[in-house]
Amino acid sequence: MSAERDWASLVPTFDMFDPEHEEWKYDGFAWAREHCPIIHGSPPSTGPRSIVTRYADVRQILEDPETFSSAGSPPVPAPIRLGALDADPPEHTAFRRLLNPVFTRQFALQFEPDMRAYARELIDAWVDRGEVEMLGEFASPYVARILARMVFDETDMDKMERAKQVVIRVAERPDDEGFFDLAVLSAEYLAAAIDNPPEREGMLRQLVTGEFLDGKPMTEDQAMGAIASTFLGGLDTSRSAIAAICLLIAQQPELEERVRDPRWIRNDMDEFIRLISPVASLGRIATRDTEVGGCPVKQGEHLLLRFDSANRDETKFPNADQLQFEPPRTGTAGFGLGIHRCIGMHLARVQIAVAMEEIFARVTNFKLAVPPEEITWAPGIANCPHAVPLRFDRVL
Template sequence: MYKALRESTPVFRSPQAVVLSRLADIEMALKRTELFSSNMDAVDLGNIRPMIPLQIDPPEHAKYRRILDPLFTPREMARREPGVTELVNQMIDRFADRGECDFHEEFAVPLPCTVFLQLLGLPLEDLEQFLEWKDHIIRPEGDSGFDRRHETGAPTAQQIYDYFDRAIDDHITSPRDDVLSAMIAATIEGQPLSREELLDICFLFLIAGLDTVTDSLDCFFVYLARHPEHRRQLVEQPEILPSAIEELLRWETPVPGVARVAMQDTEVGGCPISKGERVSPLLGAANTDPAEFADPDRVDFTRNPNRHRAFGGGPHRCLGSHLARMELRVALREFHRRIPDYEIKPGTQLMYTAALRSVESLPLVFGVA
């Protein structure tokens, strides 16, 4: 589909948005925030104020990134890696002797959510509540598209604000070594973040932090289950894991596209776009564009360079990319160390979710050591 779009209508007007599928156009749309904004008109999830920093454009955007980027550096993630390794193994312990698991339900969903709760210093018993909220916002039942998102999401959004309001009070009373305490202690030009700013960052973290790693794990393990030669490569050459993850991010692109809104009348590739229209740069199409990638349809775990756009681009490039990479690396390393050989349960019909790409269920079967 990406290839067909790029070659026939690289700027395609769908009922919901103008879809961009050529790398050069996508890069331009992601970088030129004065033309294509990431503000609240681009995506409405029921939030009452912009999610920070995603829905704040430059130059304001930079001041928030200066506070948040240091909390998600590779060094910070390395410090947290032993805890994630322990967690991954605890999850594998629960099904390793059974010879089968629902990978989605038992691993891909709980892992990033538990890491998220630990990272923000929130009680692990709130996991089910968080999953419920996330699904209500990202995948509302009977979703009728962009225009009803606010009314379906608003009641849940209010519950999320209320929850984090209490969590902030708790962290002010007893600070600890976690991201929420670090945000409360941070200052911009000598001023601490306001209560509303903290809530707007937390809202984004919940939406962005829980689902995207789940999607990536699902997509990666479906691919590896179906391509035993690539799986064996990971088992026999664990040192290629970091570059294999980059290639799987490129090839699978679990977040296939992002949303922007036109700030003025403009045109892209000869197609007029009116102020206020939604625009969707397709990251998945950028990641398979031969303008950037030699032999783009071949999955090569040693591909170098690999400038994929799975984490977006421009000023709004994913804040949590180092966290996601660390979680994926630990998950793939430990799973393949302990369960090197697995397949999708015969007869399974995989059902992919719309928009963000995960599967509703992923039954894997494997030998028991």
């Protein structure tokens, strides 16, 4: 940690959308976990937010939806609903009951042949060059194609490219115009599904034909929110994870052998996800005066739960800033905790596993194509590098 910084003054200014704050946030969170675990700040991009940095406190909040509500509490003020993300029970329970069947591992595995075909096609485009920008030339289009095929049954990749740009804007530079574009995009897909209900089992069919709460169908507002949150989660976080895993392998070449072992998906993948924390944070609102980790929390207080800080809490994960595979770590917050644990985590695991298997069937010996100091991370709701330029050798 940089001892020369005045963390007591600097940390309360933290703004997740300020690129300069990406440079010091992990050191700042480490200081906060020890000295001031709930940081009271009011950055211009979000307004007043109390940042929760310790693992135990994040877990306490996420496991108590009665005291800490999701309703109206996204990490940034959002003028649209975001489905299960900003719903409390019983509405949240109804969302999960309706959508869980189409986000199981078994459902995702039906699309494994498509995933492999997409991965191979993308790899074909750059494998002979000996270099690739892994985020833009593989991870982003790969994830977009899977979401298009599996969730939206979409064949027009220009529409998915438009969706990707909308999602990146909302994740990195949110404003009312960006959320409006996301709402319009979601409304288009919902309207098409209502006019022509999909015959294939999937999310859109569930939204327009399934029973939601008390035997009633979803409202259009609720269905649009489910679509919007699926775009945000499906297009942003998995691409971040794939690109960041490749970056870590380039920085620590011995990791390639572990990822080549099919058993890596049992425990090692979760450890990569813990360190990367593709989803950086979620929001909550206190419904009553209470206390978290010895700190008072007032009714109506907006809380920003930092998964990336919780996942590096040394009291839960010794040597937390490093990958540790043996013994396996348990209880990580990489896919969230509590009732809002990521509904898409099974899809994410399958598409990450397929991506890495197909990549390392064709290439080996990742190396950074730029000096390490040129690798920078985008600000925003997700933890994602701006770019991952790599060189490699072909597998003979």
